[in-house]
Amino acid sequence: MYVIVIGCGKIGYHLTRALLASGNEVVVIERDAHRAETATEEFGSIVVASDGTEPTVLSEAGAKRCDVLISTTGQDATNLVACQVAKWSFDVARVIAVVTDPDHVPLFKTLGVDVAISTTELILSHMEEELTGGGVVHLLPLHGATATVVSVRVPPGSPAIGQELSALATPPGATLAAVIGKDGQPRTISDGLRLEAGDEVLAITPPEQEGELWRALTGGA
Amino acid sequence: MAANVLIVGCGRLGAMVATALVDRGDQVTIIDTDAENFRRLAEQPGLSMIVADGTSNEDLRRAGVESANVFISLTAQDTVNALAAQSAQLSFGVDKVVCRINDPVRREMYERLGLRTVSPSQVMTDLVLEALER
Numbered sequence: 001m002y003v004i005v006i007g008c009g010k011i012g013y014h015l016t017r018a019l020l021a022s023g024n025e026v027v028v029i030e031r032d033a034h035r036a037e038t039a040t041e042e043f044g045s046i047v048v049a050s051d052g053t054e055p056t057v058l059s060e061a062g063a064k065r066c067d068v069l070i071s072t073t074g075q076d077a078t079n080l081v082a083c084q085v086a087k088w089s090f091d092v093a094r095v096i097a098v099v100t101d102p103d104h105v106p107l108f109k110t111l112g113v114d115v116a117i118s119t120t121e122l123i124l125s126h127m128e129e130e131l132t133g134g135g136v137v138h139l140l141p142l143h144g145a146t147a148t149v150v151s152v153r154v155p156p157g158s159p160a161i162g163q164e165l166s167a168l169a170t171p172p173g174a175t176l177a178a179v180i181g182k183d184g185q186p187r188t189i190s191d192g193l194r195l196e197a198g199d200e201v202l203a204i205t206p207p208e209q210e211g212e213l214w215r216a217l218t219g220g221a
Numbered sequence: 222m223a224a225n226v227l228i229v230g231c232g233r234l235g236a237m238v239a240t241a242l243v244d245r246g247d248q249v250t251i252i253d254t255d256a257e258n259f260r261r262l263a264e265q266p267g268l269s270m271i272v273a274d275g276t277s278n279e280d281l282r283r284a285g286v287e288s289a290n291v292f293i294s295l296t297a298q299d300t301v302n303a304l305a306a307q308s309a310q311l312s313f314g315v316d317k318v319v320c321r322i323n324d325p326v327r328r329e330m331y332e333r334l335g336l337r338t339v340s341p342s343q344v345m346t347d348l349v350l351e352a353l354e355r
Contacts, residue, residue, distance in 0.1 A: 053300055055326035077276045077300035081327070084303070088330050103278040104304075107312050111334075 002066045004029065004092075006052035006082045007073035008039045011098060015072060016043060027061045053081040055089055063090035070096040076104050083113045106141070136210045139202070147204050149177070152217045156197040159219040166191035171212040174205035223247050227289040227315075229275035229305045230296030234321070234341060236261035238295060243267045247291075252284045275305035278312060290316045299323055306336055 001024045005012050008030035016028045020043070028043065029052035030036040036049035050057045052071065063069065069086040071079035076099055083095040096115040099105055108116035125137050140149040154160055160168055165176065179187045182198035195201070195217070205213050214220060224247045228235050231253035239251045239262060252273040253259065259270045273280035275294060286292065292309035294302040299322050306320035322328040322338045331338050 053327075055324065075276075075300070077298070077304040080307075081300040081303050084334070085327060085330065088334065089326060101277060103312075104308075107308055110311055111307060 001025070001068060002062070003027075004052075004058070004061055004063060004066045004069045004086070006069065006071040006079070008035055008047065009072065009074060012072040013039065015070065016046075027066075029057060029061060053078055053085060055085055058082075058085060058090060063092060066090075066092055068092070068094045068096065070098075072098045074100060076100050080104075080108060080111065080113070083108075084111060087112045136214050142204070147173075147206050148210075149202065149204055150210060150213075152201050152203065152214055154195050154197060154199045154201065155218055157219070158195075158197070158217065160195050160217050161197050162194055164191060165189065165193045165195070168195075168216050169212075170203075170216045171205070171209035173209045174203050174213045177202045177204055224291045225285075225289050226250070226291040226293065227281075227284055227286055227309070228252070229292075229294040229302070230321075231258040231261060231270070232295065232297055233261065235293075235295040238293060239268060250284055250289070252280070276301055276308075278308060281305070281308060281313065286313045286315065289313075292318045294318075294320045296321070299327055303327075303331065303336075310336065 003019050003024050003026050005016050005026060005028040008016065008028050012028060016026055019026045027046050027048060028039060029048045029050055030039055031051045033049055036047055040047040048061055052058065063086055069083065069092045071082040073079055079097040083097045086092040087095045094114050097108055097113045099108060099116045099118045102118045102120045105116045105118050137151045138148050139151055142148065170176065176189050178189060179193060180200040181187060187193060201217055203213060226242055226247050226249045228239050228249060228251040231251050235251060239249050242249050243265060248267055250269045250271060252271045252275060254274050256272045262270060271284050273284045275281065286309060292306065292315040294305040296302055302320045302322060306318050309315040310318045319337050319339060320331065322331055323340055323342050328338050328340050
């Protein structure tokens, strides 16, 4: 893949390294001259010391033939504009933005950003999972719908273990999407599928039925 | 009817627009991240100056975006203006939104996406060309 990375700060730097290591063609655009120089020492000529929100800069970086653009700066405004220019002026198929202020996530999606990654939300969702030992973890709000993709881990001792899925009292608005076993292997949903301890159940559910879903899968009160 | 206007950016342009709108009888709130920039304006009835960041929804709310019917983003940075204006238009549903975008390619794109834009450098270029004709 040909990937353009905007911003060579902490996220952009490690992302560029990882993308190169997995065999991608990468150009990284960094506005700060000093940071760009440091990056050039490591990555060589793929570093462009310039402003990645400028159409002329993106054009010279070959935005027209790029498969993915990822904007990783600490400024939401910069990340939004870089993605919008890439998407709407250069027809880049997939644009991804790091979002600092979680308030901006729905707006970015409305404005054509394919993936808006809120670092705050990521950390919070991991914390939720770690601290509650398996509550309902929000994975992805669905654009244009009130439902959210969530994950629930089946704890040892849950009355749901060994039951057929069709026998569980899951709420009517919730759709079970997949079950990922402890081994990390996904299993397709079928009525006869039986849950095991440690299974992670992915489901699409409206927020008001999350509690009921959680009780059905964990037996919790 | 007097408008309730929120202006982002108190540079020379923002300050001039704010003054002109207050003179016209509008209720104007102008925000800037740097309080120093408010030196360009005199305190007067109909004008509030608030230190706030136009790219933060929380700050926009604090500056009264929810009761504004006109939103004008005039900082020197296209990126800040684009985020602020699109937040006002889509997240807060402000009726009339005007956004300063200097870069011509970006400007054409934002017009296409339904944002009303103004470009001081374009206006100046036109005026210079016109002056040369005379």
